[in-house]
Amino acid sequence: MIPMLLYAQDEVGHVSDELIEEIARRVGVTPLQVNEVLTYYSMLHRKPLGKYHVQICTNISCLLWDADKLWEQACHKLGIGHKEATGDGQISLEEVECIGACSWAPAVQVNYDFHHFVTSEKLDQLLDGLRKKQ
Amino acid sequence: MPDSVKLTIDGHEVQAAPGTLVIDAAKQAGIEIPAFCYYEGLTLQAACRMCLVEVEKMPKLQAACTLPVAEGMIVRTETSQVATARKYTLEFLLTNHPLDCPVCDKGGECELQDMVFRYGAGESRFTEIKIHTPEKQYSPVVYFDAPRCILCFRCVRICNEGMGVGALGVINRGAVSEIAPNVGDHLECDECGACVDICPVGALTSGAYRYQTRPWEMTHVGTICTHCADGCKTTLGTRNDRILRGNNRDHSGINGEFLCVKGRYAYDFYDHPDRLQAPLVRVNRKLEETSWAQALETVAKKFNETLAGGGSFGVIGSNHTTNEENFYLQKFAREVLGTNHIDHHRTGDVVTLLDALSGQQDKLATVADLYQRKAILVVGADLAIEHPLLSYQIRANYRHHQARIYVVTPGPVREDNYAAASVRGHEYESLREKLKVEPELVILFDDSVKGDGVRKLVDFGESLGIPVKYICLVDYSNSRGAVDMGLTPELLPGYHPAGQPGMHAQEMLAADLNVLWVVGSNPLKAGASRKAGFLLVQDMFLTETAQQADVVLPAACAYEKIGTVTNVTGEVQRLKRGVNTMGAKPDLEIMGFIAREMGVAAKLGPWAPEIVFEEIRKTVRGYQIPLPVIATGGAAQTMPVNGRIPVEVPSGLVRSDHNGLFDSGTLGRYSKVLNSVIESRLSR
Numbered sequence: 001m002i003p004m005l006l007y008a009q010d011e012v013g014h015v016s017d018e019l020i021e022e023i024a025r026r027v028g029v030t031p032l033q034v035n036e037v038l039t040y041y042s043m044l045h046r047k048p049l050g051k052y053h054v055q056i057c058t059n060i061s062c063l064l065w066d067a068d069k070l071w072e073q074a075c076h077k078l079g080i081g082h083k084e085a086t087g088d089g090q091i092s093l094e095e096v097e098c099i100g101a102c103s104w105a106p107a108v109q110v111n112y113d114f115h116h117f118v119t120s121e122k123l124d125q126l127l128d129g130l131r132k133k134q
Numbered sequence: 135m136p137d138s139v140k141l142t143i144d145g146h147e148v149q150a151a152p153g154t155l156v157i158d159a160a161k162q163a164g165i166e167i168p169a170f171c172y173y174e175g176l177t178l179q180a181a182c183r184m185c186l187v188e189v190e191k192m193p194k195l196q197a198a199c200t201l202p203v204a205e206g207m208i209v210r211t212e213t214s215q216v217a218t219a220r221k222y223t224l225e226f227l228l229t230n231h232p233l234d235c236p237v238c239d240k241g242g243e244c245e246l247q248d249m250v251f252r253y254g255a256g257e258s259r260f261t262e263i264k265i266h267t268p269e270k271q272y273s274p275v276v277y278f279d280a281p282r283c284i285l286c287f288r289c290v291r292i293c294n295e296g297m298g299v300g301a302l303g304v305i306n307r308g309a310v311s312e313i314a315p316n317v318g319d320h321l322e323c324d325e326c327g328a329c330v331d332i333c334p335v336g337a338l339t340s341g342a343y344r345y346q347t348r349p350w351e352m353t354h355v356g357t358i359c360t361h362c363a364d365g366c367k368t369t370l371g372t373r374n375d376r377i378l379r380g381n382n383r384d385h386s387g388i389n390g391e392f393l394c395v396k397g398r399y400a401y402d403f404y405d406h407p408d409r410l411q412a413p414l415v416r417v418n419r420k421l422e423e424t425s426w427a428q429a430l431e432t433v434a435k436k437f438n439e440t441l442a443g444g445g446s447f448g449v450i451g452s453n454h455t456t457n458e459e460n461f462y463l464q465k466f467a468r469e470v471l472g473t474n475h476i477d478h479h480r481t482g483d484v485v486t487l488l489d490a491l492s493g494q495q496d497k498l499a500t501v502a503d504l505y506q507r508k509a510i511l512v513v514g515a516d517l518a519i520e521h522p523l524l525s526y527q528i529r530a531n532y533r534h535h536q537a538r539i540y541v542v543t544p545g546p547v548r549e550d551n552y553a554a555a556s557v558r559g560h561e562y563e564s565l566r567e568k569l570k571v572e573p574e575l576v577i578l579f580d581d582s583v584k585g586d587g588v589r590k591l592v593d594f595g596e597s598l599g600i601p602v603k604y605i606c607l608v609d610y611s612n613s614r615g616a617v618d619m620g621l622t623p624e625l626l627p628g629y630h631p632a633g634q635p636g637m638h639a640q641e642m643l644a645a646d647l648n649v650l651w652v653v654g655s656n657p658l659k660a661g662a663s664r665k666a667g668f669l670l671v672q673d674m675f676l677t678e679t680a681q682q683a684d685v686v687l688p689a690a691c692a693y694e695k696i697g698t699v700t701n702v703t704g705e706v707q708r709l710k711r712g713v714n715t716m717g718a719k720p721d722l723e724i725m726g727f728i729a730r731e732m733g734v735a736a737k738l739g740p741w742a743p744e745i746v747f748e749e750i751r752k753t754v755r756g757y758q759i760p761l762p763v764i765a766t767g768g769a770a771q772t773m774p775v776n777g778r779i780p781v782e783v784p785s786g787l788v789r790s791d792h793n794g795l796f797d798s799g800t801l802g803r804y805s806k807v808l809n810s811v812i813e814s815r816l817s818r
Contacts, residue, residue, distance in 0.1 A: 032303040032316040039305040 001027050001037055005044050014045045042096070050085040050092030052130045055109040058095050061102035070106055070123055071095055077127055091130050141207040148203075156198040156209055157185055167211050168220065168249055170227075170334045171286035172199035175530065176295055179287050183223045184249065187211045195219055221253045227284045229260045230309070231335070238282070240336030242349045246284060265309070273321040274810045275341040275399055276330060280312045283337035289313060289329035296392070298518065298529050298548050299323045313337070324522070324795055325811045327398040331381050331391065342399050342807065343379040347371070352378060355712040356386055356767050358699055360454055360611045360692035361396035361798045363481075364389070364501070364523035365701025365769070368397040370693060370712040377401045377693060377713055388501040388705060388769045394522035395807065396798060401693055403804035404715060408675050410688035411717030421676075421686060426719075426727075433685050434731035436649065436668050441471065445648030448475040448666065450639050451621040452654030452721075453610035454801070456697025456709060458746040459721045460612070460619035461627055461754070462738065463653055466725055468626075470734045474636030475647070478621040479655060481609035481790045482702075483584035485617060488629060489779040490592040491604065499576045499603035500703050500771055505531045507603070509554075509572035511540040513562055513591065515580035515607050518548035519794045521702065524578065524605070525549070538572065540565050544582075562594065570598050580607040580792075585785030608702050609791050610799065611692065615700035618756065618772065624781045628755030631781045638787055642666075652679055653721055654689060656800040672721050677800055688718040695720035697743045698764065705769035706759055722746065 001023065008019050015038055024031040038044040056074060058067045074093055075081055085092035101107035104116030108123065115126060138149045143160050150159040157167045158174075170182040178200050186195040190208035195216065198209070210216065227246065235241040269279040287304060290313065294300045301316040301323035315321040330338045352371035359368045359380075367387020371379040380398045385391045403409075413429030414421040440447065449467040451460055460478075467476045491497045504510060504527035517525035525548065531537040538554040541547060542562045550556045555568060560582060569575060575598065583591050588606070595602040608614050620627035623636035637645060639657055643665065650666035658664060658679040671683040680686045692699070693712045697720075700706050719727075726741025735741075739749065750757050759770035791799055796814035798805065808814055 030300050030303075030316065032300065032314065035314065036303040036305055040307045042307075 001029070001034065002041070005034075005038055005041075009044060014048045045083075047083070048085065048089070051090050052110050052133070053092050053094065054127070054130070055094045055096040055099065057097070057099050057101070057105075057107050057109070059098040061098075062106040065106040067106040070108070070118060070120065073120060073123060074127065077124070091127065136205075139203045139205050139207075141203050141205070141209065143209045144211055150203045152203070154203050156187065156189075156196075156201045156203055156207075159203050160198065160209070160211060165211055167198045168245075168252070169199050170245060170284060171288065173288050173291070173332065175534070176288070176291040179291070182227070182284065182286050184220060186216060186219045186223070188213050188216055217253060220249070224250055224253055225258055225260075228258060229262075230264050230281055231284065232264065232266070232281050234282075237345075238336040239339045239344050240333075244336060245334035267312075270319070271341070272315045272319075273323075273325055273341070273812065275325050275327050275395070275807060276315075276321055277339045277341060277344060278313060278315075279337050279339065282335050283313060284335055285311055286334060288332045288334065289338055292328045292332045293323070295533060296328060296526065296530070297324055297326060298525075298551065302329055320812065322813060324518075325395040325399075325807075325813060326393065326522070327381075327395065328392070331383060331393075331398070340379060340399075342402065343371070346378045347373055353712075355710050356382075356384075357693060357710040357712055358387075358611065358701075358707045359393070359397040361400060361801070362394075362521060362793065363608045363610055363613050363702035364521055365611065365699065365703075365705060365707055366393055366397045366523050367707070367767070368393055368401070370401065372712045375713045375715070377404060386767055387707070388701075389523050389526075392523055392526045395795060395811065396805075399807040400798065400802070400805040402806050403674070403801055404691050404693055404713065406675070406804040406806070408804065409715065409718070410673070410675060410680075410686065411715065413688060414676075414680075414683070414686040416684045421681075421683070429685055429687060430727050430731045433670055433687075433728055434733075436670075436684075437471070437728070438732055440648045440668070443648075445667075446475070446645075447471040447473045448637060448642035448645070448647045448650045449473070449477075450642065450650070450652045450655050450657055451476065451478040451616055453479060453481065453608075453613040453616055453799075454692065455612060455616075455654045455721050456692075456695070456699055456743065457612065457615045457619055457706070457750060457757075458697045458743045459653070459725070460616050460621050461750050462722055462725050462741060462746055464620045464627065465738060466729065467651075468632075469737060470729065470732070474623050474632050474634060475642055476621055476636060477623055477639040477642065478616045479639065479657070480617065480622075480788045481613050482581055482606045483588050483783075483785055483788045484606045484608065484614060485622075485625065485629070485779060485783045486585060486588040486785065487592070487604060487606045488775045490589050491774060492776060492778045495774070495776070497603055498704055498771065498774055499578075499605050500705060501527060501701070501769075503576055503603055503703075504528050504605075506535070507531070507537065507574050507576045508535070509538045509540065509569070509575045511542070511562065511565070511569065511575060511577045512547075512549060513542045513577065513579040514544075514560070514582035515578065515792075516543060516545070516547045517578070520580070520790075520792060521607060522795065524607075524702070540569065562591070566594070566598070570600070572598075572600055574601045574603075576603045576605065578605040578607060581788050581790035584788045587785075605703055607790070609793060611701070612699040614702060614704055615698075615706075618700055618704075618754065619750070622783070624783055625779070627750070627753065628757070629775045629779045630755070631779075635781070638784070640787075652683075653725075655679070658682060659800065672724055674718065675800070675804055687724050689724065690715060690718045690720045694718065695722070695743075697722065698747055700772060701769070704756075704772045706757070706764055706772060707769045708764045708767070 148163045169185040171179040185198040188210040305314040366389035368380040412423040541556045647666040656677040669683045671680040729735040756772040763770040
């Protein structure tokens with residue numbers, strides 16, 4: 001069920017009510033049981049995200065490299081908060097727990113791509129790039 | 135594998151079967167290990183950490199609810215280490231649990247409260263502000279108060295496993311986990327309220343009971359549900375002649391803790407505003423309230439005049455009244471009114487089944503058999519909807535004993551989910567080869583099998599070469615008792631032939647009788663006009679039949695009287711009086727008063743339920759049941775008739791109402807709960 005949810009989310013952008021119904025039908029469980037699983041995992045989203053989902057790690061290793069400041073910078077720059085998307089649906093933000101990139105802290109993940117040793121300037125450039133990117 | 139394992143719990147040597155859990159082994163030895171998430175009969179959860187015990191040679195405390203016994207195991211359940219661990223567990227459970235016990239419905243019977251009193255967690259090291267979320271209404275009968283929830287998941291499991299519904303789940307994670315309903319913000323389910331009863335704290339509360347009373351202020355009256363024929367024990371919580379709740383938390387009765395929406399909530403017809411509380415007599419074409427004395431005099435006068443003039447009487451009895459009332463009514467009809475025109479609405483062909491089984495012993499299954507027998511065949515009925523207790527027993531049998539379930543029904547049913555074979559339609563012959571290899575079988579059938587169909591089914595069962603027991607499904611709380619007590623024109627109590635048979639209910643309605651006497655029944659429901667010269671009705675409400683009556687006498691309901699009822703499996707149980715409703719009288723008393731007013735009371739004998747039941751025990755075939763069993767709240771199965779029933783009973787008269795979970799014949803119309811749950815609107 002979990003891979004099915006992830007693949008479906010990649011296709012649709014979020015896990016919609018219709019998706020829940022369909023996955024329940026295919027797996028042979030109730031929609032409530034699908035909901036139980038999907039609300040447990042933070043990487044499955046019920047609300048539409050941006051085209052580019054920017055995930056900023058603020059766990060211990062990244063925090064030691066001022067990831068909290070990166071987070072505030074991104075929020076300020078985009079004018080959105082945790083699990084929110086920009087008005088045009090281009091970018092969404094999420095403050096995440098450890099993404100397993102401690103060796104290259106501070107780290108940021110955009111969709112499935114990692115960005116290592118992120119600085120204030122690199123984050124600026126990254127976000128500017130995403131705003132224009134198709 | 136050895137037959138049993140020896141272990142020591144708190145210094146007592148205990149023997150238990152291999153695979154037994156330590157918590158169960160301790161319970162067998164009379165040692166209580168506290169637990170919230172563990173619940174007998176449900177799958178294991180090991181979520182609450184309350185049942186931690188010390189086991190010698192194991193480095194850490196162990197959860198007794200998931201630890202199987204082992205040879206030579208030494209368990210200690212009440213050491214200072216265990217007490218400390220439980221105290222910390224409680225402190226943890228209380229981190230976000232509001233201390234609103236004084237206003238909580240559960241206060242006084244709350245498992246968490248009890249444990250805190252026992253182990254003491256009066257102080258908390260947490261100083262953070264508790265997360266409060268407003269309570270939510272999931273249905274008219276189920277409310278959820280998230281902060282009180284300790285996440286034991288009992289409700290989720292009873293709904294999934296016990297009911298086979300799966301309407302509750304747990305969403306989110308960690309501290310923000312919460313119990314969620316199956317359809318958006320509300321429940322669409324059986325509305326049975328099992329989740330409310332099983333909740334160890336006050337997280338799930340009952341729409342009917344919430345904020346009504348404190349548990350210790352109620353009187354708890356164990357009586358029998360008056361709706362369907364399954365005969366569940368429901369314990370009414372009463373105060374000041376009001377019923378405040380129904381449940382069966384003491385697991386007494388044939389149903390254990392099981393109750394459906396009717397047993398748990400649908401007692402609420404008793405104080406419906408339309409309830410009759412004074413006799414009505416027709417004056418100038420209108421029914422007007424009058425005194426009991428006046429009404430009884432009118433009835434007795436009419437009865438005596440008709441008798442003296444050689445007029446004709448017809449009597450229609452009820453599927454809800456007690457055995458005593460039914461027995462007394464038929465005695466009244468046959469011995470005083472001198473008529474065999476007596477009948478009731480027959481909802482299953484019990485007579486043909488008993489006749490087909492004549493000469494055989496031990497052929498009628500009990501409710502317990504459905505949980506114990508290795509194979510079950512259901513013919514016709516949608517059990518989960520029409521006979522929820524029987525369905526529950528079969529489901530539990532499948533879960534606990536892997537019973538094999540065979541289903542032959544016209545449409546899909548809940549049993550399909552775990553059936554060894556499901557056949558659509560009415561043909562069970564195709565299951566012969568599969569059933570032949572079963573060690574034993576119980577066959578249940580509804581009104582789609584009657585007359586020769588019953589004989590054919592019994593022949594089929596007996597030709598399998600295995601022990602087979604039968605259940606003939608009937609509709610109402612005393613449908614079985616009504617036919618046992620001879621409320622039929624062709625049979626006396628105990629299935630003795632009545633000599634010259636009288637008219638059936640439909641014939642009586644169509645005939646020009648001088649007097650028609652209807653007790654607790656609504657034969658003119660469909661809107662036909664009465665033909666009889668005089669119509670006397672005893673009922674709780676002004677039904678379609680009562681509206682056409684000359685005299686209406688307000689009757690007490692099952693929760694307002696004592697007596698016995700016989701359920702679908704022929705098990706006799708006692709009703710206890712829970713409340714008194716002003717103005718209404720038990721039907722037995724009403725009949726006795728009519729007899730006294732007529733001057734024939736001596737002929738009929740006393741109308742005290744105990745005395746009438748003694749007469750039933752002495753005279754009615756099959757009712758020689760042990761009195762202590764039913765006097766102590768148990769169920770005693772009536773013995774089979776065990777002889778041919780030498781009369782022809784027209785099977786065309788057998789017709790089930792096929793009441794769903796939210797219907798209960800005429801009575802169901804007056805239940806607020808049955809009409810307010812969303813499913814009752816969806817299903818109509």
